[in-house]
Structures are given as C-alpha cells and as structure tokens.
Amino acid sequence: QVQLVESGGGLVQPGGSLRLSCAISGSSLDKHSIGWFQQAPGKLRDAISCISSKEDSTFYVPRVKGRFTISRDNAKNTVYLQMNTLKSQDTGIYYCATLAYGCYPTGLVGDVWGQGTQVTVSS
Numbered sequence: 001q002v003q004l005v006e007s008g009g010g011l012v013q014p015g016g017s018l019r020l021s022c023a024i025s026g027s028s029l030d031k032h033s034i035g036w037f038q039q040a041p042g043k044l045r046d047a048i049s050c051i052s053s054k055e056d057s058t059f060y061v062p063r064v065k066g067r068f069t070i071s072r073d074n075a076k077n078t079v080y081l082q083m084n085t086l087k088s089q090d091t092g093i094y095y096c097a098t099l100a101y102g103c104y105p106t107g108l109v110g111d112v113w114g115q116g117t118q119v120t121v122s123s
Contacts, residue, residue, distance in 0.1 A: 009117030022096030
C-alpha cells in the first residue's frame with residue numbers, strides 16, 4: 001500500500017529556511033496529487049499547498065504564497081516543500097498526504113497521510 005514519510009523539520013529562527021521532504025513508497029508518485037498540511041499548536045490541521053499529478057500545477061494558501069515552494073521529483077518519488085522567510089506562525093507539525101480529489105483550491109482532502117514532521121520557528 002501507499003506510504004508517505006516526511007522529513008526535514010527542525011528548529012529554525014524567524015527569517016530562516018527549511019526544506020521538507022515527503023517520500024512515497026508503494027506506488028509511483030506520478031499517479032498522485034500531493035498536499036502539505038500544517039497543524040499549528042492547539043489548532044486543526046490546515047492545507048497549505050499542493051501539487052497535481054499531471055502538469056505540475058500548484059496551489060498555495062495566501063499566508064505562504066511567495067515564501068513556500070512545492071515541487072516534485074518523480075524519479076526519486078519525493079515531494080518537497082521549500083519554506084523561506086519563516087515566521088513564528090509557521091510553527092507546527094507538517095504532514096504530507098495523497099489527495100483524494102486532486103489539487104484544487106476549492107478544497108484539499110487528504111487520503112493517505114504521513115506521520116508528520118515538527119517545525120518550530122523561534123528565536
């Protein structure tokens with residue numbers, strides 16, 4: 001079955017950068033649209049970005065647009081989230097997931113989830 005494993009989280013100062021990775025096994029990445037989700041402390045999990053299985057179209061929520069970049073390497077079966085100019089409100093657990101209905105701004109529905117990776121932005 002499809003499995004996803006996130007990595008790359010850590011502690012970073014405000015204004016710093018991190019690159020998260022989402023490695024997929026059990027299936028070819030090119031069959032899946034992938035989303036990244038953030039669960040901030042005490043809050044519900046929110047979608048922040050996605051990339052489609054075809055054409056590599058992408059979507060970002062306004063609060064990360066211009067700072068985060070999602071990309072995929074089908075040869076490595078891995079999706080990346082480059083996070084720049086990090087802010088304290090970016091703190092949380094970051095999850096990647098296959099998307100049940102594709103990458104569309106109207107709503108991202110996670111299907112198969114990874115275990116998450118912690119990102120802490122603090123001085």
